[in-house]
Amino acid sequence: MPSGSDPVPDYAAWRKGVAGVLAKARRVDTADLPAEPEHLLDARTYDDVTIAPLYTRRDERPELPLPGVYPFVRGRDATRDAHRGWFACARITEPEATAANRELLTGLENGIGAVWLRVGAHGVAVERMSTALSGLLFELAPLVLEAGSAANAAATQVFSLLDADTPQRRADIQVYLGAGPLTSRFVGADDIGLDETVELVRRAAARAETVRAITVSGTVFHEAGASDAQELGAAVAAGLEYLRVLTDSGVDIADAFGQLSFRLAATDDQFATIAKFRAARRIWARVAHVCGAPAFGGAPQHAVTSAAMMTQRDPWVNMLRTTLACFGAGVGGADLVTVLPFDSALPPGELGVSKAFAERMARNTQLLLLEESHLGHVLDPAAGSWYVEDYTAELAEKAWEFMQELEAAGGYRAVLDSGLLAERIGATAARRDRDIAHRATTVTGVNEFPNPVEAPLSAAARRPGPNARYGAAFEALRDRSDAYLAAHGARPKALLVPLGSVAEHNVRVTWSANLLACGGIEAVNPGPLSVAAIAEAAAESGARIAVLCGADARYAEQAGHAVERLRAAGVRTVLLAGAAKAVAEVAEDMRPDGYLAAKMDAVEALSGLLEKVGA
Structure with missing residues (x-):
């Protein structure tokens, strides 16, 4: 190819086509667009990573x-x-040892390849671990423990079981003891102290099996609202702190690296998830290189489908979310993947389905991807994708920058004590909440396309949870609607007032009904109404809220008269689907009380409407 020539000769033609479409959509001349108009289509993540509309050999x-x-x-x-x-x-979450063993064996018989066992205060009693793990072939199925402050005692039990066994290749046995005092401290969870962690590391490193004592859990940052780069950067900062503690205690640097594994969240943004796991390996390898141990920078990764993305409303959609998350983690190269049951954001039995059913769906999600889709048959199948490679590299740099910011502020423990880490993550969580509230970010079944006839949740389900779940503010509105339904026998309602022909009002009628349903407000649609018929429709509906729906030109002619008739019929709040400029020429006392527009804070608007009807 001649020097300086475009590696993609057709790119100029594509750019010209993009310019034509954008000029038409924006009602401007193509000459008024930037020299590279395709960048108007760029998207930016919470980490300020640019997602281009097209990737080519140029990238x-x-x-x-x-x-x-x-x-x-x-x-x-x-x-x-x-x-x-x-x-x-x-x-395995069953606290009773025999039940936990039954759940474990059922899973192994039906396709799972690794076991994650809760032990101690919220799981199986340490002294009953042998019962819970009975029948587990350690050389075939890795064991992951979640023991909190009981980590050392749990390790003793596991080591006793391993010593009683006589496998041919002990090095093939993988055990993750799950100690994580630094990341547990971020969420105030019980765990062993750092001195105990060092002792546990020494015991683990002396074993003939492949035992890793420490799990660096990035999921705690994710569930607090962190972006991908913040989750990775904070996890790497915590990993660095462990390395310092271990080496300061005399542990060899290679052994120190060999004692760490990472747990990261996988979301339904599949390309972001693929890039995250690839980027995580890149930056941890960079840490190992800087520490003079580049050969030991390949830490295992345990992917867990995001708890923050799981919804209580229309929870069946969570099956699709976890499928995408599992796909992303698998393609991204995670070593172990845990898919949370689709109803994990709800109390047990809330949906009338058994725990076994929910676990089977979670298990079969993975088995379908592995056994039917054959995702595991190729190592790093996303490699070479211009998009994925660029995303991986950019995300790794952003995560490294965040880790450097934490290091410059004194390191992981210092930013925990100062509150800097929580502050930075909290700012991202607030930004995401704003985007969801304004419906710039979609949570299907919650802030878009809700199920208006969904059964009410129980009082137990409506209690706030510990995680910053996406869309929780909308679900709180639905909780208020459920309470109103229980008290009045019907949901809060609003009358839709379609003006003009179906072609004129249909888009805004559909949009308004969808918006109202996101707040648990029933939309009553009587069909196209003449101005003269509005009062009768209002009286028949009994609604205290009405929404005018039509074209801007129709609003200019009829909105004022419609408002008068609605108020005369006893409607207390009249809204208009559209912008205030549509009724700029209407007399002030005949204008609506408010406006429903695409870019508004829908949570605030819907909360106000619920207050007006006493919900």
Whole structure:
């Protein structure tokens, strides 16, 4: 190719086509657009990563090394069994040992490949662990523990079980003891102290099996509202703090790296998830390189589908969310993947389905992707994608920058004590909440396309949870609607007042009904109304709120008269679907009381409407 020539000769023609479409949509001349108009279509993530509308050879990056070698972007294991793929890891939450063992064996018999067992205060009693783990073949299924302050005692029990076994290849046995005092401290969870962690590391490193004592849980940051780069940067900062503590205590740097694993959240943004897991390996490998141990930078990754993305309303959609999240984590190269049950944001039995059913759906989500879609048959299948490679590199840089910010402020423990880490994550969470409230970010079934005939939730389900779940503000509105229904036998309602022909009002009628349903307000649609028929429709509906729906030209002619008739019929609040400028020429005392527009804060608007009807 001649020097200086465009690697994509057709790009100029594509750009011209984009300019034509944008000029038409914006009602401007193409000459008024920027020289590179396609950048008007760019999207930006919460980490300020640019997502372009098209990736081409212009965006090509050098091919990365194969899996198993620095910087491990394509995977930490060069010889991973392509017929197995990742380990489908089930979380065992039964506190009673016999029931936990039954759940464990059922999972193993039906396709899971790894076990995540809760032990101690919120799980199986330490002294009953042998019962819970009975029948587990350690050399075939990795074991992940979640023991909190009982981590050392739980480790003793596991080591006793391992010593009683006689496997041929002890190094093939994988055990993750799950100690995580630094990340547990972020959320105020019980865990062992750092001195105990060092002792646990020494015990684990002396084992013939592959035992990792520490789990760096990025999920705690994610569930507090962190962006992807913040989750990765904070997790790496915590990992660095562990390395300092361990090496200061005399642990060899290679052994220190060998004692850490990472747990990260996988979301339904599949490309972001793919990039996140690849970027996580890249930045941790960079840490190892800086520490002089580049060969030890391939830490295992445990992906858990995001608890923050799980909804209480229309929870069946969570099956689709977790499928996308599992896809992203698997393609991104996670070593173990846990899919949370679709009803995990609700109390047990809330939907009238059994725990076994929900767990089977979670398990089969992974099995379908592994056994039917064959995602595990190829290592790093996203490699070479201009989009994914660019996203991976940009996200890694943003995460590294965030980690450097935390380091410059004194390191992980210092930013915990100062509140800087919580403050930075809280700002991102607030920004996301604003986007969801303004419906710039969609949560299907919650702030868009809700199910208006969904059964009310129980009082137990309506109690606030510990996580910053996306769309929780809208679900709180629906809780208020449920309470109103219980008290009055009907939901809050609003009368839609369609003006003009169906072609004129249909879009705004549909949009308004969808918006109202997001707040649990029933939309009463009597069909096209003449101005003369409005009072009768209002009286028949009994609604105290009405929404005018029509074209701007129709508003200029009829909105004022419609408002008069609605108020005369006893409607207390009259709104207009559209902007105030549509009735600028209408007399002030005949204008609506408010306006429903696409860019408004829908949570605030719907909350106000619920207050007006006494919900």
